[in-house]
Structure formats: C-alpha cells, structure tokens
Amino acid sequence: MTSVFLSIKHVKKGYNKGRKISKEALKGVSFDIHEGEALGLIGVNGAGKTTLSSIIASLTPPTSGDVLWKGCSIYKNLKAYRMIVGFCPQKPNLDQLLTLDQNLLFSGRFFGMAEPDILKRKEELIELLELESYRDAVTSTLSGGYKQRFLIARSLIHSPKLIILDEPTVGLDPHIRHELWKIIRNLKKEGVSIILTTHYLEEAEAIVDRVCMIDQGKIKAVGTLSEVMKNYDKEKLEDVLLAIREEKS
C-alpha cells in the first residue's frame, strides 16, 4: 500500500437557507487518498459527489471537518495546496474569448511557472490530448469532447500531484469517452493521484484502483472493486450500487 496523500476527516457540508441549514449534502465523510492511486467517487445524481470534489479542490469550504495534506489542514496553507491540485469541473468554465493556446499560456502564468516551462508543458499537453488542430481556435468554438480535453489539459498545466475530475465524460460520445479513459490511465502511470467523480460504473471499473461509494451524503463503502463487491456479495459494481440504494429504502 502506498502512503496516504490526502485524508478527508469527518467532512460535513450544509447549504443554508437564511440562517438554517436547509440541505445537508455531506454528513460526516471520512476516507484517505493514497499517492499515485485513482480513486472513484461513485454515486447517483445528488449523492454529494460534486460537493465533495469541490471541497477537496478547495473551491468550497466544509461546514465542519477537515482535509489533511501531509498531515496538516489544507486551510493552513491553501496556496501551497492549490499549487499541487488540478481541478477539472463538470461544467466547462473556459475563457471563451481566448484561444486554446492563450488559455493554456495564461493558466501556466497563473501558477507562477517560468515562460520556457509553460511553453514546454503546453506542447506536451497539446500532443497528449491531441489538441494540435485546435490550438488557435477560440474555446467557444470547440465541440463538447474537445472542451473536455482542453479542461483536462488546463488542469494539468502546472503538473499537479492530484487531479480531480468531476464527471469528465458526461454527455460525450462513447469513442471520446474511451479516448479520455486512455488519457486518465496514462496520468496514473505518471504517478498523478486521481479522484474521478462519476456515475458511469463501467468508467470506474475501467480506470480506478479503489472506489468510494457515496449515497445521500454518506460513505457507504471504500475499497478496491473486488473488496467492495465481496463485502456486498455482488459480482458487479452496478449491483452494489443498487444494494446501497435498497438499504436506504
């Protein structure tokens, strides 16, 4: 087992309506992410996956609980933590008026990279994600699949040690999804820790080392695919998810 990279400790998240908490999206979530592993956050829509990945990315603060990196709270040195994290959101939040090339250039600058390093890294990513033909295209003109590739490229520009992919293949054609899986597997080979949020079970089965099953803001199971299926006495991840849903009802 590799060493623990990140620890999520008793994280709760409530959304307020006035002064009252109207919805508790996460109800005391705890688990670890190991160095160089791909962890799948699995759950149905509304389970709390996006909220959890936003907290791990440090976009949203938890209502209570903590996220520990190297044993220390990420909130004590947020800037240092953000330097090693890449976040690929579900909705494409691109700078629509710049070209893909310019977007990547500025993304590198935002992370304080030296100009030659940005140029080198930019070329590597354009090649890796097969974006060469679109480098001078304004991002608003890209198709869904290429927008997603670009988002992954942007989140990798500063060579993060952890990348959070929030539903990266939603709405994409099957062949593009398979190409993105290949890219994610390559990242894993490079030693990048990956958190993949998805509700496509075949995607989790194809990519991740361990899964974290989440339902109604609670962690229901964490472990390798075989461990989780064995614990629930099921042969498919889909059946585990159905069993979890049935537990609730």
Next chain:
Amino acid sequence: MSARIFLQLLRRDLLIYKKEYPGKLLDMLITFIVWVIVFGYFVPKMGGTSDGYGVFIMVGAIASFGVFDIIGKAGILINDISGDRTISYLLLLPISSTLVFCYQALSWAFQSLVIAIPLYFIGKGLFWSELNLHNVTWYQLGLSLITVNVFFGFFALFLVSVLYKVNDLSRIYFRFINPLFLFGCYFFTWKVAYKISHWIGYLALIDPFSYVMEISRAAILGTHEYLPFWASFAALWGFTLVLGYIAIKRLKTILDCL
C-alpha cells in the same frame, strides 16, 4: 506570488480588451459627441443656461460614461454566476478570493479609464476656446480619473453581489442608478442644489455620483464653483471601500468560496 498572479489576470483581460477597444471607443464617441452637441450647443440656444454650460456637461459626461460600459460587464458576471461559473476557475488559483474580486473591479476600472482619456481630447476639440487648459490642475485630473473609475469598478462589483439575475439589472438601473445620476449633480452643481434647498444639498451628499461629477469638474474647471477637490476625493474612496467590502463579503457567501 499573489501580486504576480494578480498582474497576470489583468494582463489577460487587457489582451481580451484590446480586441474590444476600438468598437467600445466608437460606441462611446458617438454617444459622447451627440450628447455634447445637444447639451453644449442646442440647449443653450433655448436660454436659461450660463456660459460654459456645454463644457460643464461635457466633463460630467466623460466622468460618467464609464459606468455604462461597466454595468454591461457586471451583467456578464451576474450571468456567469447564475450559469457556467467560469469565475470558479479563478477561485481555485493560488491567490485569495478577495484578491480575485479586487482584480475584477480594478480590471473594469481600467477598461473604463482607457475609454475616458481619449474623450477628453475629443472634448477639447469640440470646445476649443471654452475649455481653458489654464484652469486644469493636471495631477488632480489624474487622481480624479483613477478615483472615479476605481469607484465605478467596485460599484459594479457591488451590483453583482446584490443582484441574482441579469434581468434585475435594468430594473435597478431605472429605479436607482438613473435617479442617482440625475440627482448626482449631472446637470447642476452641488452649490446650486444647496441654494435651492439645504436639504436637497445634504441629500446630494449621500449620493456618490455627486462626488464623481464634482471631483471631475473641480480638477478641470477650477474649484471655486464646486465641492473642494479633496473632500470629493475622500468621499469617493470612502464609498469605494464600503461598497467593495460589502460586495466581497456577499460574493464570498453567494459563491460559497474560501
């Protein structure tokens, strides 16, 4: 590091704005020239205005035009917050969210400033003999341009923080911004308002747009007819700090960010 990111954010906006600038300048020029011709030449022919009314209106028009451009940009941000939230990318950079919001306001301020500067040259061309450059206090003009446009930037950020839908912007415009402008010493000086009624004068002092007009005119036309330059300067920075503080606090809550 934060300063470097802050500057890179501004640099990115400049690159985008460079493409928009000629069109924006043309929009403002057309409005400005029409405005100045009507109020500077036609209206005085009807009588009832003093000499130099055209120059008086011109300075107010230049000072205020920036806000109309910025309000449009505020609308884009309101749309973004209720839609794709591209701003969330900036909120994940290794920089505090307070600085991200300040950058946004200052970027808008700069964009409005670079529209205002050429309008002064055009204005001088339109009122060649009436606009006496000996009355201009140049460093005060520089300070007033910066102060007014920074105020506009944070005022727009404040609007973003209090509005949830872009459609609300036009309602706010008609109900609040336009009355604030019209009562904010656009067509008259503060001293005239005070002469009409002391209460109207005092009310005008709680309208930040009064200071926008008075500071610009004091710097260009001389201080004797207007509020003291430094009083307007201090008041505008006060409004900027208060509106900026409220805006940033509210935006952090709305966007639920660190």
